[in-house]
Amino acid sequence: MxxxxxxxxxxxxxxxxxxxxxxxxxxxxxxxxxxxxxxxxxxxxxxxxxxxxxxxxxxxxxxxxxxxxxxxxxxxxxxxxxxxxxxxxxxxxxxxxxxxxxxxxxxxxxxxxxxxxxxxxxxxxxxxxxxxxxxxxxxxxxxxxxxxxxxxxxxHKSTVSEFLSKNYEWFFAEYNSKLLESTNYITRRQAIKLLGDILLDRSNSTVMIRYVSSRDNLRILMNLLRESSKSIQIEAFHVFKLFVANQNKPPDIVGILVTNRSKLLRLFADFKTEKEDEQFEADKAQVVKKISVLEPKERQ
Structure with a gap:
């Protein structure tokens, strides 16, 4: 030895x-x-x-x-x-x-x-x-x-994109229930940060559109926005803004946003990062503006 x-x-x-x-x-x-x-x-x-x-x-x-x-x-x-x-x-x-x-x-x-x-x-x-x-x-x-x-x-962007597209159902079911809804604060914080990295990557745009078209995913994100932890709130916002920015929001997503409009606008009124962040403020203003003018959609 x-x-x-x-x-x-x-x-x-x-x-x-x-x-x-x-x-x-x-x-x-x-x-x-x-x-x-x-x-x-x-x-x-x-x-x-x-x-x-x-x-x-x-x-x-x-x-x-x-x-x-x-x-x-x-x-x-x-x-x-x-x-x-x-x-x-x-x-x-x-x-x-x-x-x-x-x-x-x-x-x-x-x-x-x-x-x-x-x-x-x-x-x-x-x-x-x-x-x-x-x-x-x-x-x-x-x-x-x-x-x-x-x-x-x-x-490896292309490999990841292919994997997520092929395994979307089980992967995000596990990701949501075991990581984003974990009782462990650190697990939730790491998971929401990584989710943002994945969905904001251009090579995963198809997966991102699918993710932000789900009412269950929106419900989880809105719960994370209400967390007492500032860092989880901020990371959750970066994913939540994708639901709002989606040009082809399904009627049930619009319905949830309209129903919770006043709560969301109240939340964002006091929503700030620790250090000044112009990009964050611009994104927040955009989200507030889009939520303010949303009209309920007729179901197809």
Whole structure:
């Protein structure tokens, strides 16, 4: 074990350098080639629980660095993972092991830098597990799972857009009930912020229109607008304004906005950000104006 710890430190120095030396490109390329040729990644991931804490940390940094190393202009880590995608199952389910979760989580985020690997995770059954991992009682592990979840849903635009379109029903049903309506304040705050990031991304415009055409989604957002937490209110507003801005609002959405008009206008009258924010004030003025002139629509 001592020998292994020393070797892991040596690998780390080759890839990162140390106080005296900078990493050498040829040595990094050679190490990367040998590492993946010898199946060392599989060995390291599957045997990580047997290593001591310092060696685990070094191994995590080595794996992270190797994801970015190019050999003859190719990311060979990506090629390797495409042929060994089951390793992602090991990494993601690592959240169920308190001792391994943070090491495996850090490795996962580096591996999903590769689009094909992220696509595999998004389309796997493991994706559903994140809704539970984000709510684990251990704060550090829950936060780490939330960071990986966010990375999966924001890094590769076209893959994310395709995933959300294909899996809209179950994904947003889980997202709403387990995250936006969670009893945990931090879970709600992270979830509403991420929802805004997802829906405001142009590549998800079709999904956004579908989301803001649902009365159940509007009900959840209006509840979040009434939260005592300022940061949740502000993030909820950024999503709520999309319901109001939708040019083709369904009659039941218009009905809810008209019914609650006076409450909403009262709420927005005192609605301010901590620091002055011209864009926020402009958006708020626009929302107030649109709600003020809404007329009920006849149902088709």
């Amino acid at each position: 001592m020998e292994l710890s020393k070797l892991m430190r040596d690998l780390k120095v080759i890839l990162y350098g140390d106080s005296e030396t900078e990493p050498v490109a040829e040595a990094c390329a050679q190490l990367t080639q040998e590492f993946f040729r010898e199946n060392a990644l599989r060995l390291l991931i599957t045997r990580l629980p047997e290593l001591n804490l310092e060696t685990r940390k070094n191994a995590t940094q080595v794996v992270a660095n190797l994801q970015r190393q190019q050999v003859q202009s190719r990311l060979i880590a990506c090629d390797y993972l495409e042929n060994n995608v089951d390793l992602m199952d090991v990494l993601i389910t690592g959240y169920e092991n308190t001792d391994m979760a943070l090491h495996y989580g850090a490795m996962s985020r580096e591996c999903i830098r590769h689009q094909s690997v992220a696509k595999y995770v998004l389309e796997s059954e493991r994706m559903k597990k994140f809704f539970d991992y984000i709510q684990l009682p251990n704060f550090d592990i829950a936060s780490d799972a939330a960071a990986t979840f966010k990375e999966l849903l924001t890094r």
